Amino acid sequence: MRKNSGLQGVYSPVVTPFDATLEPDSWLFVRHCRWLVEQGVGLAVFGTNSEANSMSVGEKIDLLDALLDAGIPAARLLPGTGCCALPDSVRLTHHAVNHGTPAVLMLPPFFYKNVSDDGLFANYAELIQRVADDRLRIYLYHIPQVSQVGFSLSLIERLLAAYPQTIAGVKDSSGDWDNTQAMITEFAADGFSVFAGSEPFLLQTMRAGGAGCITATGNVNPAAIVRLHQSWQDEDADMQQSALNAVRGIFQEFPMIPALKAAIAHYGASPDWVRVRPPLTALSQTQQHSLVERLAAHGFSMPGL
Template identity: 60%
Template sequence: MNVQPMRGVLAPVTTPFKADLSPDADKLVRQCRWLLSQDCGLAVFGTNSEANSMSVEEKIELLDALVDAGLDTSRMMPGTGASALTDTVRLTAHAVKRGVAGVLMLPPFYYKGVSDEGLFRSFAEVIERVGDPRLRVYLYHIPPVAQVPISLDLIERLIKAYPDTVVGIKDSSGDWNNTKAMLDRFPGWGVFAGNENFLLQTLQHGGVGCISATCNVNAGAISRLFREWQSPEAERLQAECDEVRRTISQFPMIPALKATIADFSGDSEWARLRPPLVELSADQRQALKAELAKRNFRMPELATANA
């Protein structure tokens, strides 16, 4: 057994859709290859992947396409958490069999106000049913969306029960105090910031990286910050990453990411979303493009990668 802990910068990779709204596996492979070229890992089937608008079967097919294309599975952390226990087990087991380094696991998120006991039983049941020593679970704490938080006490209980399996977390609470509480309580554990605004602070306090929406478009700069966080340039690099995120965050995030990829790749189909999400309006798209141009924003070699 030699499953290395994951570190670095990962993108919850946006999912391209064809005109019939089916996932476009070929386009996803090309995009993931570009992200890897920017030193960015692949958290496919994350929130910004429109993952909960896709079926388990679609995700399995897409993951198979990525692995079969020869992409580096040591940089893959697919999202596998679902409301249905059996869906989570099926996708998680398949991901482990395909050799991914870890899975990012939402709690079951339909029922609200559930207890830590119920959440522990859910995560434990998945781990036991998958029954594979290669499984590495990164919990996904995103209460602004899921409305089902993962408490520090629950984390501690899971680590004690499954020390070799529950190896980290993505904290998308948007609250630095919560991230720091995780870092302080679980030193040496795999805490990822939920966006790059907290990347430098997270690394300074012993964290391992970030998994962020805007890595989809600003992967190179964010990855550079990860590599150079101890350099004299770190504060400047952090400020530059923050500025790009502020610019994109003025607009609905997933449509803005896809519009940006469409503009810089020269492929208009990248702007397509699966309902209930909708594309940016023409005015919004033009405004976003203008704001990014003011900042001399670039996505190097993207057009070539998508050709």
């Protein structure tokens, strides 16, 4: 029987603030992470919505250190450490493990397309051997519509067979419920944690035996998403899910990362949050006003921010 860290709950791929020179703003970052932890959300820093692939390994290490130095519990962190270059993945993963994070979330090396399962297996095998730490727990990050490189069920099965103590779970951001359900059916009984990639799939995931969700809108609507995760067996669970879907739908009317930042800027009275690092572009003033109006009409708020 496999044994692993078995993470559960709601995690946010924390958006990264940038200052006027487009350098990461560690003070704003720590402040937002503190608010998220207060709402009961785990911190999947350096995810897609963190603009992680527009950041250097050194910048990520510095931000991780800033969180830990500020007293953010390492146990609340699930840092993204998957890079295109194997040495970068090893360096970032090693740093995270050495600083007490319970697990890491790993994209596959995604620059080369149409790579084989043999090649992906070799990448993870080499990384595990180089990190060489029994504490390492890896959550695979499956987002094939973006990365164009994904994890087949057979590859997951092969990784689990070879590294049963290390391969701990998956974030399925494919948006394909049949795939998420298949991962749960095939692997969850043995302790493999399956996270949906967005909260519209949260209730289905919990009812099927999954672990929770790792979702962009955890940055802005954390308490409501956490509540559903904790009360998914209650009579009002479907109503809660519908309310979450409505908020998510508003954000999806805009480019997601700039919209998340615009909301944080507005509700946190911190205009510096609107910045994104190129090649992304911020919402226009018209878009920002439209987003805020749509959210206000829905009664949305971010209390305590």
